[in-house]
Amino acid sequence: MSRSKSRETRQFRSSSRTRRGENTGADNAPRKRGDTRQNLLDAAMAVMAADQSGLAGLSLRAVAKEAGVSPTAFYRHFSDMEELGMAMLDEIGDMLRRMLREVRKVGDPQQMVQSSLQTFFSFVKENREKFLVLSRERAGGSARMRAAIRNQMSYFSTELASDIQLMGAFPRMTRDDHYRLASMIIQMAVNAVPDVLDLPEDQPETEQALASDMTKQALMLLLGAAHWNADRPAASDSEKDRKNRKGK
Amino acid sequence: MSRSKSRETRQFRSSSRTRRGENTGADNAPRKRGDTRQNLLDAAMAVMAADQSGLAGLSLRAVAKEAGVSPTAFYRHFSDMEELGMAMLDEIGDMLRRMLREVRKVGDPQQMVQSSLQTFFSFVKENREKFLVLSRERAGGSARMRAAIRNQMSYFSTELASDIQLMGAFPRMTRDDHYRLASMIIQMAVNAVPDVLDLPEDQPETEQALASDMTKQALMLLLGAAHWNADRPAASDSEKDRKNRKGK
DNA sequence: ACATAATGTGTACAGTTGTAAACATATTGC
DNA sequence: GCAATATGTTTACAACTGTACACATTATGT
Numbered sequence: 001m002s003r004s005k006s007r008e009t010r011q012f013r014s015s016s017r018t019r020r021g022e023n024t025g026a027d028n029a030p031r032k033r034g035d036t037r038q039n040l041l042d043a044a045m046a047v048m049a050a051d052q053s054g055l056a057g058l059s060l061r062a063v064a065k066e067a068g069v070s071p072t073a074f075y076r077h078f079s080d081m082e083e084l085g086m087a088m089l090d091e092i093g094d095m096l097r098r099m100l101r102e103v104r105k106v107g108d109p110q111q112m113v114q115s116s117l118q119t120f121f122s123f124v125k126e127n128r129e130k131f132l133v134l135s136r137e138r139a140g141g142s143a144r145m146r147a148a149i150r151n152q153m154s155y156f157s158t159e160l161a162s163d164i165q166l167m168g169a170f171p172r173m174t175r176d177d178h179y180r181l182a183s184m185i186i187q188m189a190v191n192a193v194p195d196v197l198d199l200p201e202d203q204p205e206t207e208q209a210l211a212s213d214m215t216k217q218a219l220m221l222l223l224g225a226a227h228w229n230a231d232r233p234a235a236s237d238s239e240k241d242r243k244n245r246k247g248k
Numbered sequence: 249m250s251r252s253k254s255r256e257t258r259q260f261r262s263s264s265r266t267r268r269g270e271n272t273g274a275d276n277a278p279r280k281r282g283d284t285r286q287n288l289l290d291a292a293m294a295v296m297a298a299d300q301s302g303l304a305g306l307s308l309r310a311v312a313k314e315a316g317v318s319p320t321a322f323y324r325h326f327s328d329m330e331e332l333g334m335a336m337l338d339e340i341g342d343m344l345r346r347m348l349r350e351v352r353k354v355g356d357p358q359q360m361v362q363s364s365l366q367t368f369f370s371f372v373k374e375n376r377e378k379f380l381v382l383s384r385e386r387a388g389g390s391a392r393m394r395a396a397i398r399n400q401m402s403y404f405s406t407e408l409a410s411d412i413q414l415m416g417a418f419p420r421m422t423r424d425d426h427y428r429l430a431s432m433i434i435q436m437a438v439n440a441v442p443d444v445l446d447l448p449e450d451q452p453e454t455e456q457a458l459a460s461d462m463t464k465q466a467l468m469l470l471l472g473a474a475h476w477n478a479d480r481p482a483a484s485d486s487e488k489d490r491k492n493r494k495g496k
Numbered sequence: 497a498c499a500t501a502a503t504g505t506g507t508a509c510a511g512t513t514g515t516a517a518a519c520a521t522a523t524t525g526c
Numbered sequence: 527g528c529a530a531t532a533t534g535t536t537t538a539c540a541a542c543t544g545t546a547c548a549c550a551t552t553a554t555g556t
Contacts, residue, residue: 036533052388052389052390053302053304053305053388054301054305054388056300056301056302056305057301057302057304059512059513059514060514060515061512061513061514062512069534069535070534070535070536071513071514071515072516072534072536073533073534073535074514074515075515076533077533135387136388138442139383139384139386139387139388139441139442140300140302140387141300142300143300146442177464180461180464180468184436184465184468187435187436188435191435191439193387194387194394213428216425217428217432219472220429220432220469220472220473221468221469221472223471223475223476224468224469224470224471224475225468225472226475227472227474227475228471284503284504307542307543307544308543308545309542309543309544310542317504317505318506319544319545320505320545320546321503321504321505322545323545324502324503324504325503
């Protein structure tokens with residue numbers, strides 16, 4: 001392997017005598033003994049971000065080393081790398097719920113799109129590693145992982161759909177339609193995650209352009225929703241559409 | 249046409265006296281000597297599909313074994329695993345262009361959505377490994393790989409946008425708008441790839457449901473496009489103005 | 497026909513991987 | 527205080543990794 005970044009770490013972390021009153025410091029502050037599990041999770045995300053491999057191609061030893069812990073200590077907390085991935089997903093789910101809560105704070109429906117996009121941007125930038133994992137494992141991970149991610153997104157879509165429906169902006173749309181709309185919006189957002197992650201930090205104009213583009217995408221979507229079933233009295237109401245009522 | 253080309257009955261059986269470990273290959277038809285490069289490509293896709301790892305986590309030796317060649321033979325064709333990935337992308341790009349050509353055959357704009365979706369489905373099912381690579385490396389691969397994939401999709405979007413514009417269905421939309429619409433449609437399709445790939449083969453009803461869902465998504469998108477710029481004060485309203493003045 | 501390049505094979509080696517076994521220390525419950 | 531449990535370390539090993547090297551075979555151009 002052409003890596004050879006660091007040559008064999010003899011000691012993982014020497015005797016940091018306890019006496020650590022405070023925690024929650026920066027990354028390299030010595031943490032308490034029991035924090036190893038969290039350290040492993042953080043380390044895994046860090047390695048995944050630094051390296052460009054997915055969770056499956058993640059080295060247990062590399063993660064342990066990054067966490068400042070012996071390789072075998074890994075097994076005290078996770079039996080498997082996939083299990084660590086599931087634990088990651090729990091954290092990511094929490095983060096997404098916080099984001100949803102933030103989005104819901106907006107009162108004015110007129111400003112809804114822009115303000116939601118803004119919180120989305122700031123959340124992605126503040127949790128880039130988590131979003132990176134999310135968008136990377138969504139298609140690449142194990143079947144179990146993919147299913148779990150799909151679950152998260154489905155939950156998110158349901159919540160958003162109910163929010164939209166409560167707003168009453170699209171009275172002609174069924175609940176299935178609302179869910180579909182919400183799902184499309186979320187897909188749009190998740191799709192943009194890599195772009196947001198690759199955003200150069202010093203230039204806000206690129207971000208502005210991306211935001212404007214996403215705004216237009218969302219508006220076009222909402223425009224379509226607003227006219228849904230409005231101008232198709234019977235023409236396109238074929239028998240096939242009515243037959244399939246149940247989503248997945 | 250690409251498949252059964254060489255049935256040349258040369259009797260020069262390659263004197264494989266060594267008989268290494270067991271072969272997991274399903275149909276190991278002896279291929280000609282010079283086909284190794286293609287064999288490696290196919291083997292890489294097969295391993296990637298069987299295993300669930302991305303291209304980066306792919307073992308050179310495993311690929312070589314699957315291709316039925318010695319590990320060192322790999323270097324005769326690719327210097328790197330990433331380079332093999334780029335070669336893969338070339339094949340995938342060809343496939344996508346064939347798909348686009350197929351989509352363009354449709355004359356009736358009324359049936360456009362359904363027929364396009366149908367060709368999309370059949371292409372995904374006939375080239376599942378390639379689509380798997382595409383959707384997996386789109387977010388997970390190396391920076392170079394991701395850029396290349398983005399290029400492919402961008403090309404595809406441009407082509408589709410020009411097609412749509414030539415149809416003249418949305419006269420109020422600028423070229424940028426057309427591109428955005430095309431891009432959204434393609435994103436929708438790429439997003440659905442994992443779902444299509446996970447489709448159970450024995451049940452056509454699930455596929456029908458997915459197709460119906462995608463149809464509605466596309467229709468909602470097109471509906472939004474049809475009303476784009478229709479219901480707002482025309483040219484003077486730039487997006488900068490709208491930022492503060494949206495109260496009506 | 498013959499030199500040369502292209503394409504393939506086997507061997508070797510140093511690093512890395514996951515993980516088992518035995519041991520050490522800290523935390524907790526009684 | 528003391529056993530039990532939780533959490534961590536060290537050592538060890540077999541399997542696997544990429545790839546350098548020397549060599550064998552085939553294809554190709556003149």
